[in-house]
Amino acid sequence: MTSSSDTRIVVTGLGATTPIGGTVPETWEALLAGRSGARTLEFDWVAEYSLPVHFAAQIATPPEQVLAKVETRRLDPSSQYALVAAREAWADAGSPDIAPERIAVVVGSGIGGVHTLLNQWDTLREKGPRRVYPLAVPMLMPNGPAAAISLELSARAGAHTPVSACASGAEAMGYAVQLIRSGRADIVVAGGTEAAMHPMPIAGFAAMQALSTRNDDPAAASRPYDTDRDGFVLGEGAAIIVLESEAHAQARGARIYAELAGVGMSADAHHITAPEPEGSGAARAMLEAIETAGAALSDIAHINAHATSTPVGDVAEANAVRRAFGELAGSIPVSATKSMTGHLLGAAGSLEAIFTILSLHHRVAPATINVDNLDPEVGLDVVRGEHRALPEGPIVALNNSFGFGGHNVALAFRSV
Amino acid sequence: MASTEQEVLEGLAEIVNEETGIDTAEVELDKSFTDDLDIDSLSMMTIVVNAEERFGVRIPDDEVKNLKTVRDAVTFIQSAQS
Structure with missing residues (x-):
């Protein structure tokens, strides 16, 4: 299928x-119900x-409940989550009948197989040393999840792993777009774990x-934009999206x-962890x-x-939004x-893309929960209390x- | 303590199942680990190490290549126990 720099990319799965659901429908329902996934660790x-x-916000459905025993034994949890999400996404896309050489996988992770x-x-x-598991290295490598999905789907156009901390899942989308537009794949299974x-x-x-x-x-505890926010709540999980050239998606209905x-x-090129406080780098990404x-x-x-609900980060992003949008912000x-x-973390970008x-x-x-007192430094129209209808x-x-x-x-998504 | 052939076979079958998902009933004495059960070298090493722990024996790395069938492994473990 021919592709070019103006090929339209669509979401089909x-x-x-x-932490709030074992599937996309469960997660979306919990989100609209305003349920928190955070609870005391046992x-x-x-x-x-x-x-x-x-x-922390632990995964709602442990993978042992949906994967075969041998899969949970031979895959790091980061790969297990990715496999669960990829199977759902692929089925949701209608399990496309496509040549293996035309499917690619791009799945990022912030940390990789840290459990293993x-x-x-x-x-x-x-x-x-004799007791160290022979699969330890392939389990801990950060490209393990992408490899597991490539094996699962026989995806042979390429399997890639962007690693950019909490932007990994979103960066995967960007790389997927390039793969389709450069003609290397018609479908890319992309996301983070x-x-x-x-x-x-x-x-x-x-x-x-x-x-x-x-x-x-x-x-x-997770209260973005609230005056009493004091840091983020660690979550876990995976989110996978099937991206496809519009022509390919239309051809198969x-x-x-x-x-x-x-x-x-x-890239900010400002500090290893602190965001650039004026948000110029983030604003450039949004405008691009x-x-x-x-x-x-x-x-x-x-x-x-x-x-994320950190005191500094939320304001820096708000500054970036105001910088990019001016009076519209x-x-x-x-x-x-x-x-x-x-x-x-590495799955945040793709989950929030979903x-x-x-x-x-x-x-x-969706309404943001826990914003009891909106930080006056934010200066944005934060949806809270009730969901907000978006225009037709x-x-x-x-x-x-x-x-x-x-x-x-x-990432900029357009309605269809 | 020495185990019977049947005890070693059953224990080995459980280890194989745990590592590979192969049904325990498939793990029969005359089956080849590679040709019949499709067990790769990485899985074989895990099975060996787990068998050592379970049966209280030592299976040297050099010996592993000689364990072609399930019977080879059962016989080796029994003789190592005695």
Whole structure:
């Protein structure tokens, strides 16, 4: 199938396993119901290591409930989640009948197979090298999830793994667009996955004061844009999207959710973790996404923000939105869905891309929960209390993702 | 303590099932690990190490290539136990 730089890319399948649902429909229903996925962790290691954070947003449906036993044994949890989400997305796309050489996989992760890495290190120290699992390396490598999905779908056009911390899942979308437009694939299974529910990453994030310590009320801990926000809530899971050239999707009569119309990426080159406070890099990513979508600023009807609930990050993003949109900034409904899901790190970008797509599909911007007192420094129209209906007709929605390292990715989706 | 042939076979079948998902009933004495059961070298190493732990024996790496059939493994484990 011929492709070019103006080939339209459409969304034909969605899959996710998240802290608020084992599938996309379950997750979306929980999101619209305003349910938080955060709860107190029941692992012994919370007390054993005296972790300062006692809660997180764990996956709602453990993979053992949906995968074969041998799959859970031979795959790191990050790959298990990705496989669960990819199967749902592929089935949702109608299990396309397509030559293996025309399907690619792009699945990112922020951290990779950290459970396997650390558990096998424990095994080495306690039992010696002979007991280290022979599949330890392929399980811990960050491209393991992309490889597992490539094997599952016989996807032979390529399997790739962007790693850009919490922007990984969104960056995967950008790379997928390039693969289709350069003619290397007709369908790309793209997204992100993360499984870092382990004391070491939690201790690391806590040490950098990135996590909320609202131990007495986990469900209220993720509160983007609220004056009392004190950090993000660690989440886990995977979100996978089937992207396809419009011509290919139409030729097979596929259901089309939305168009992935524009992608913008930039790097702050400012600080390893702190966002550039004026938001110039993030603003450039947003403007590039809008421009490559062929849209005007006034076409943007909704923003699904990165908004992790950290004191500094939320304001920096708000500054970036105001910088990009000027006077229009205060009139665009903004949703911060991490208030319910927690922060899925490398899966956050693709999960929130799914929310953005469904917001266009169902014409509704989900309410952000826990915003009791909107921080006056934010200056955005944060959707809270009630969901907001989005206008009929052609509209564009923006999805922001930022990662430690100064990575900025913005995706522009257009309604169909 | 020495195990009977049947005990070793059953234990081995459980280990194979755990690692590969192959049904325990498929793990029969005359089956070849590679040709009949399609077990690759990585899985074989895990099966060997788990068998060592379960049966309290040591199976040297050099010996593993000689364990072509399930019977070879059962016989080796029984003789190593005695």
